[in-house]
Amino acid sequence: MAQYKKEVNAIVEAIGGADNIQTATHCVTRLRFVLRDEGKVDQEKLESLDIVKGSFSTNGQFQVIIGQGTVDKVYKELVAETGIGEATKEDVKDAAAKNTNVFQRAVKTLADIFIPILPAIVTAGLLMGINNILTAEGIFYDGASVIDIHPQWADFAGIINLIANTAFVFLPGLIGWSAVKRFGGSELLGIVLGLMLVHPDLLNAWGYGQAQLEGEIPTWNLFGLTIEQVGYQGQVLPILFSAWILAKIEIFLRKRVPDSIQLLVVAPVALLITGFIAFAAIGPITFTIGNGITNVFTSIFAAVPLVGGFLYGLIYAPLVVTGMHHTFLAVDLQLIGTIGGTFLWPILVLSNIAQGSAALAMMFATRDEKLKGLSLSSAVSAYLGITEPAMFGVNIRYKFPFVCAIISAAIGGAFITVNGVLANSIGVGGLPGIFSIQAGFWGVFFIGMVIAFILPLVLTYLYARIRKAA
Incomplete structure (x- = not known):
């Protein structure tokens, strides 16, 4: 643990010293601070440290991205060096809540309610994808499904469907x-x-x-x-x-x-x-x-799907920055329960992929070895549904990758919305997200994924090269 003493001292100095730390904890990848004065943070100095993958402030917490497997060791060294004492996530949330307004607390409450049940919902989405493969027509056989050609698999598909639907029933x-x-x-x-x-x-x-x-x-x-x-x-x-x-x-x-x-x-x-x-x-x-909320969203997306898909693709990543994206978990679940699918969540998938590709482009565009490594690892993470390292560690730091990503997500979102893509459930918000899409839309959604993968990669790389040439 003492191996991180130098890094911890540098982090503490960059965030305004030990006296500026009110309380701190950590999650899987990040140190979470409640600071007395965030104005004392030298973010440029903080993010220049090799051990720091990025930083951001949200919901009264200042979060420093360290990385899985390392953050717990860094946290223990932080506690030892500063004497602040260990705190639970609830302790930090309670302290942070005092620094937030009513609306932020409401969003945080929704997040606290829905995030713990996400594993069950995501699992249901993945299992529905397997059921789609077995029961949807035209995937492997013209005009027929796997269980039509191989009826011995029908009961297996039935059990999978039962397990998948339980979380929603x-x-x-x-x-x-x-x-x-x-x-x-x-x-x-x-x-x-x-x-x-x-x-x-x-x-x-x-x-x-x-x-x-x-x-x-x-x-x-x-x-x-x-x-x-x-x-x-x-x-x-x-x-x-x-x-x-x-x-x-x-x-x-x-x-x-x-x-x-x-x-x-x-x-x-x-x-x-x-x-x-x-x-x-x-x-x-x-x-x-609830039905009124559903009708509002369905009416907008039915009347002007191009605009609805474009705008939601454009704003989703900024919503993640503010933490407001958690609000739409309830809307997604309401849509699934009312109309049997959600047209919002597929856009989330494209947004995450776009953020990953924008970060990946920076790996090819930069000569900074630290940034190359961070860009590659954060891109892989985003492709698997975890976008914080890509967004806060790379894209927002350099601004133009983030802009390229949200423009690309907006274009991809408009494309799939015009084509009426629906997801059976919430799943893994990255490349595996296709398994949660209703089988009849897999082809169209795959094209949307290609747009979200290629476009930000090209835009970010070209802009980076042009900026260097200028």
């Missing part, structure tokens, strides 16, 4: 767990609440429209109040608001109910009250709002 259960935990309640009650909203005795949300046309929606009559017995499969907003209420009721009761009877009172009362409110008010209201 019981999505409110996953969100309930994460949301109630985030709001300070018992995550177990959050799971129960989420599963309650998709109970098989309820009318399935996907059959609501047809049942409404036929006038066959089942109802409860509670003290003269008519409540529809409708489930909320694939819906995001009903469980988010219900989870917040459940957590607040639980916290309220735990502070006032004696320990000896908490088991008999807190959970039953909290779930009972939240359940009534959820089915009577929260569900119907947020179901309407």
